[in-house]
Amino acid sequence: MMRFVVFVELVNSHDAVAKMLLAVKQGNLGIESINIHSTEDGRNLSAILLLHGEENKAEWLVNKLLNFPYYRSAKILKQV
Amino acid sequence: MRAADALVKAMEKQGVDYVFGIPGGANMPFYDALKDSEIRSVLMRHEQQAAHAAEGYARVKRRPGVCSGTSGPGATNLITGLVDAYMDSTPVVAITGQVVRAFMGTDAFQEADIVGLVLPHIKYAVTVKDSRRVVQEFVNAYSVAMNLRPGPTLIDLPRDVQIEEVPNQIDVKPEPQFAKPLPEPDIESIKQAARIIVESEKPVILVGGGAVYSMAGREILELAEHIAAPIVETTMGKGAVPEDHPLVLGVVGMHGRVEADLAVIESDLVVCIGTRLSDRAIGPAKDFQKGRKIIHIDIDASEFGKNVRPTVSLPGDARKVLAELVEYTKHLVAKRPESMLAKKLREIGQAYDEYMMSMDDGKVLHSWKVVSLLTDALPPDTIVTTGVGQHQMWAQLFWKNRAPGTWLSSGGLGTMGFGLPAAFGAKAAAPDRVVVNLDGDGSFLMTCQTLACVADYELPVITVIFDNRSLGMVKQWQDMFYNKRYKDVEYNDRTDLVKLSEAFGVEAVRVESYDELLKVVTRAARSNTALTVDVPVDAGELVFPMVPPGKWLEDVKLPPGFDISQRIVSAGKIS
Structure with missing residues (x-):
């Protein structure tokens, strides 16, 4: 079991936020905290997710999100 | 022009030639716009079938299939097909009607949050509340359905958005997020x-x-x-x-x-x-x-x-x-x-084929022999679809595909009822090719109303029903893993599949021999006519090989009596 910090830039829509959390659910990742803020005059959002789960799941989550047009970038900031 | 008219023009420009769907209160402006279009809209009998037809079309045509439903139940009925498309990476664009913007969130008549409902299983879904974005969102959805890994998308259009006036929009390109370049090989x-x-x-x-x-x-x-x-x-x-x-x-x-x-x-x-x-x-x-x-x-x-x-x-x-x-x-x-x-492996495969054929005692019809005879008798570019269950497994074991895009089956979601509507969509995409739906009686009964479309639109599909009067695969699991305690897996004999097909306007026949089967199927293929063939197969058949769930391939169960121990590559690796 590992802890990850993941940074995601996404469009400002309920659907984008919901789908991100559904992906967290699909990856069976536990949520420790999620912070979401609007950026660029409210057109986009940035999210910082502190999650825990299996070793390879953070990379899976990042790659998974990048399949969908809602997400402009996604990266792992830290893994411990 | 109305946003709905602009949408239909954009669809024409993308090359959309079919829309599989059902009109209703909330997508009526869209259908009204289709009335003046060259796009052929097909009136399906259930939206699930519309989504599967779009899948069949997409997998043959190699571009998105388009389906439509009205708000509420029309949209929710699409979901099974969209999830199926997601699991099997099939490009499908769904266009749904939505209640007018002022009613959204009020539990209005036929209101459902279709975008929220499909989100876990879709590449992109959006409710378009700004009429000036309708064309752009369609172009985005159409593009991203095919971009990188294909998959389904959905645009949800409130009825009042569809009728708002918008300027004519020409040459709209997908936004960058919806048309990413292929990664270069590393x-x-x-x-x-x-x-x-x-x-x-x-x-x-x-x-x-x-x-x-x-x-x-x-x-x-x-x-x-x-x-x-x-x-x-x-x-x-x-x-x-x-x-x-x-x-x-x-x-x-x-x-x-x-x-x-x-x-x-x-x-x-x-x-x-x-x-x-x-x-x-x-x-x-x-x-x-x-x-x-x-x-x-x-x-x-x-x-x-x-x-x-x-x-x-x-x-x-x-x-x-x-x-x-x-x-x-x-x-x-x-x-x-x-x-x-x-x-050596090929020899083992031949031994399996020979063993299975030797099991044919001439008393009952066997599924594997039906598939084997049909694959030899039909043209090599025949498109075959399947339902889900034992017949699907026999088909994957014995049908020989000789060209890409000729095998359409529900692999990921395992959706019973996929076969007939997918075959219908495939025939729309390739009207000059033979399309055969190898179906189980259980699967067929789930989406058999598509036969009405087969007749109405003169898109002749041949359906071969492996009729064992049961949910065969579930029965097989009850046989193998539940001590033969059969529960709710056997059908009565009252449903006459021949009469049922004829009621929809599709000729049907029940065959009693392999010769009769081949005669009617090859005749229908040659004459490009629709046909339903009810094939009463052995109701006690179990599909082998079978690897029990959760077990490694070495634990495969072979057909009882099939002994390949002398020929096996590494002795003792198969039980």
Whole structure:
């Protein structure tokens, strides 16, 4: 079991936020905290997710999100 | 013009020629706009069938199929088909009506949050509240459905948005997020993969649906022939390479060909191409990974390590990556002579075929023989669809696909009822080709109203029903894992499938012999006419080989009485 910090830039829509959390659910990742803020005059959002789960799941989550047009970038900031 | 008219014009520009759907209160402006269009709208009898028809169309035409439903139940009925398309990476665009903006969130009549409902299983879904964005959102949805890994998308249009006036919009391009470029092959990783291939003694190539979409058949055969590697397929990978090629051993996994399962068991390297490596294909990942190296090629980087941790991962389009991999491999090693392993495996496969045919005592019709006879009798470019269940497994074991895009089955979601509407959509995409739906009686009864469309639109599909009067696969599991305690798996004999088909306007016949079956099916194929054939098959058939759920391929159960112990490659590996 590992802890990850993941940074995601996404469009400002309920659907984008919901789908991100559904992906967290699909990856069976536990949520420790999620912070979401609007950026660029409210057109986009940035999210910082502190999650825990299996070793390879953070990379899976990042790659998974990048399949969908809602997400402009996604990266792992830290893994411990 | 109205936003609905602008949308239809944009659809025409994209080349959309069919919309499978049902009109209702909230998508009426869209249908009104279709009235003045060249786009053929097909009035389906249930929206689930509309989504499956769009899938069938897409997989043959290699571009998105379009389906539509009104708000509320019209939209929710699409969901099964959209989830099916997501699981099997099929490009489908759904256009749904929505209640007017002022009523959204009030639990209005026929209001459902369809975008919220489909979100976990869709590439992109949006409710378009600004009429000036309708065309842009359609172009985005159409593009992203095909971009990188294909999948379904949905645009949800409130009724009042559809009727608002918008300027004529020409030459609208997808926004950058919806048209990402293909990743270029990573040459260093490809070199590493080539070295691993050269070092391996018993390589096997495993092809999935991604190999079909990428049309990578030629490159796969080139690699296989150069390194003398047997090729095995997932259910979705069937048809990526011609199955009459001597290196192609057929489908692997729970109900795979015995020689294909053995090839993987014996391998020291598996080159996995465009497959998500589901448990159904490879069994438990820990067993699959044990003692063999894995090279994984996929357009979707999230598949690397999701189920199986690869030795080398090669992101990108399968065809482009393979083209490079073949070149580097050829530089490193000369063409290998035919492998004895592949030869022995083919002999085992032939022994299985011969054994199964020897089981035919002439008293009842057998599913495997029906499939085997049909695959020999019909043209090589015949498009075959299936429902889900025992007949699907017999079809994947005995139907020989000879061209990509000729095998349409619900591989991921396992949706009973997929076969007939998918066949209908396939026939719309390829009206000059023979389209045969190999169906179970259980699956057929779930979507049989599509026969009305077959008759109405003169898109003749041949349906062959493997009629065992039961939910055969569930019954098989109750037989094998629940001490034969059969529960709710047997149908009565009152439903006359011949009369049912005739009621929809499609000729039907119940056959009593293989000769009769071949006669009616080949006649329908030659004359391009619709036909439903009710084939009463042995109700006690169990599909073997079968790997019990959760077990490794070595634990495969073979047909009772089929003894290959003398011929098996490594003694003691199969029970």
